[in-house]
Amino acid sequence: MSQETELLELAVDIACEAGQLAHRRRSEGVAIAATKSALADIVTDADREVELLIRQRLSRERPDDGFLGEESGAEGGASGITWVVDPIDGTVNYAYGIPVYAVSIAAVSGQPDPEHWTALAGAVFAPALGELFTAARGEGSHLGRERLAVQEPTGGAGALLATGFGYDPATHAGDLARLARVMPLARDIRRIGSAAIDISYVAAGRLDGYFERGINPWDHAAAGLVLQEAGGRIGGPGGRAPSTTMTIAAAPELFAAIERALEADTGV
Known part of the structure; x- marks a missing residue:
């Protein structure tokens, strides 16, 4: 073993x-x-x-x-x-x-x-x-x-994406601005409330992608491996590791699209 x-x-x-x-x-x-x-x-x-x-x-x-x-x-x-x-x-x-x-x-x-x-x-x-x-x-x-095996979204209807919002009201405007940048990629948005479940759901094909600011290492450590072993990608913009600044989880092509959408945000 x-x-x-x-x-x-x-x-x-x-x-x-x-x-x-x-x-x-x-x-x-x-x-x-x-x-x-x-x-x-x-x-x-x-x-x-x-x-x-x-x-x-x-x-x-x-x-x-x-x-x-x-x-x-x-x-x-x-x-x-x-x-x-x-x-x-x-x-x-x-x-x-x-x-x-x-x-x-x-x-x-x-x-x-x-x-x-x-x-x-x-x-x-x-x-x-x-x-x-x-x-x-x-x-x-x-x-x-x-x-489990991730799949890229197909059919032209956009991706089913999940995200979350920080607990500090001072961060909400920035979170909503990032959501607006990513919305052109989405068919709809889910806010499930558990990063570990969000990322695991991407691995299972229940979601196409996930992005969120403010995620800590213990939120994604296990689910991130579940996603990677399913063929998905987890990280931050610019090839960085997932962090409190931004965490993205998706199949590789969608990951890149979300990353590009967030590059317009100078706070990422």
Whole structure:
């Protein structure tokens, strides 16, 4: 068994356990623990509990690995492997009872920075939807047992695109301006509320493309590998890695078209 497969098996096992905990806590009721970057950017008690479960499992199974989590920050390791974790991606959906949220767990090698890491394995589990997206480097990506492959939009009707908007009201005008630049490519727009699910949906062909400013490494680490192993591309404009400045995810030709549309935005 390859290292990538071993890491994926562990990621899947932990993501499923963590997702079941998140789902159970949602059914019991959600308590808002704090806000983060803005009043609308919330963290629930469940976020913290789920991340703690993931961190404890990884500490037992792979004590020499590093960790980068949304809620508890970074911790170095000695093995060269770092686990990049979003315990509940789509927290606002989760808090409101919208069943579109996911546990995202990725194992990467190298520096825990998208500019430098190599993603080895990733699992995105949406417990309320009962869907598990997985990928291991060089071994393809799957939704359950179904092999995934991206497709370019066809038929001339435009692409079904997804995006999101930041929590800080000061950023909304810029986000809307970027949306206007990309709209000529679109047949319609979706705002799903979970970057990990958005990117996984591109890999599954449920969306043609996705773009958003303000995305963090733990939002895309696992789903980005799912997309790449399905033949898609994830990154930022100008050949850069995905970042808080801009993340684009699509099949290669559509990726380039979205990139060109956003080049007119001097803020990207």
